[in-house]
Amino acid sequence: MHDARNIANILVRKAAEDGNTLTPMQLLKLVYIAHGWMLGLYGVPLIRNPIQAWKFGPVIPVLYYSIRQFRDNPVVGEIACEQNDPDLVLVETNLLEQIYAQYGGKSGIALSNLTHKEGSPWDRVFDEERYGVVIPNDIIQEHYAQLAE
Numbered sequence: 001m002h003d004a005r006n007i008a009n010i011l012v013r014k015a016a017e018d019g020n021t022l023t024p025m026q027l028l029k030l031v032y033i034a035h036g037w038m039l040g041l042y043g044v045p046l047i048r049n050p051i052q053a054w055k056f057g058p059v060i061p062v063l064y065y066s067i068r069q070f071r072d073n074p075v076v077g078e079i080a081c082e083q084n085d086p087d088l089v090l091v092e093t094n095l096l097e098q099i100y101a102q103y104g105g106k107s108g109i110a111l112s113n114l115t116h117k118e119g120s121p122w123d124r125v126f127d128e129e130r131y132g133v134v135i136p137n138d139i140i141q142e143h144y145a146q147l148a149e
Contacts, residue, residue, distance in 0.1 A: 001048035002088070004063040005081030007031050007096070010088070012075055014100045021074030024067040025108030029115055032058045034099040036121075038092070039137055040144020046092060051135045053126040057115050058135055119143075 008027050011034075015022045022030070031047065038046035049062045066079050088096070103111060115122055121139045 001045050002092075003082045003085045004031050004035075004047040004049045004060045005066055005079045006085045007034060007047060008063055008067070008075075009079050009081065010096055011100060011104070012079070014096070015104060018104075020104070021076075022104070023072055023074060023108050024064070024070050025072075026104075026106070026111055027067060027075055028059060028063060029057070029108065029111035030099060030103055031060060031063060032115060033103055033111070034096055036140050036144040037099060037148075038095055039141035040146075040148050041095070042091060043141065045137055046095070051140070052132045053122050053135050054132070055126075055128070057112050058122045061132075 008031050011027060011030050012022055032051060035046040035051070038044060047060065049060050051058050051060050053059075063079075066081070067075050070076075103114075106114075117123065121135045121143050124139055125133050125135050127133055
């Protein structure tokens, strides 16, 4: 499992290679979606950081607090993260390539809409009365496994 900020750095570099940029909203949603597909397809988590159900969708707090200063602007430069993160294995590298190809060109709003759908993991656990409810990996895995069918 990886630090979400390392996964975000990989996606930012991938976007830069293609002459594109990613906003914080896009990056948060892309890391979440990649984690979901890793769970749904392979049964193992991509990131080790908890994902919480916030008012505006699933959020990885450690990543959010590292990039929030960019607001609606592109994330530039390396996001500070743990240096002892393991290298990606081939299946993870391939998954991130596919996630970027499939979702990288979508706006933050479009990605947010995907993660807010009725019946989504966020929809199932979000509670306006309780801030920061963790979205369990088993719920994320079940959702993405169903999407894969």
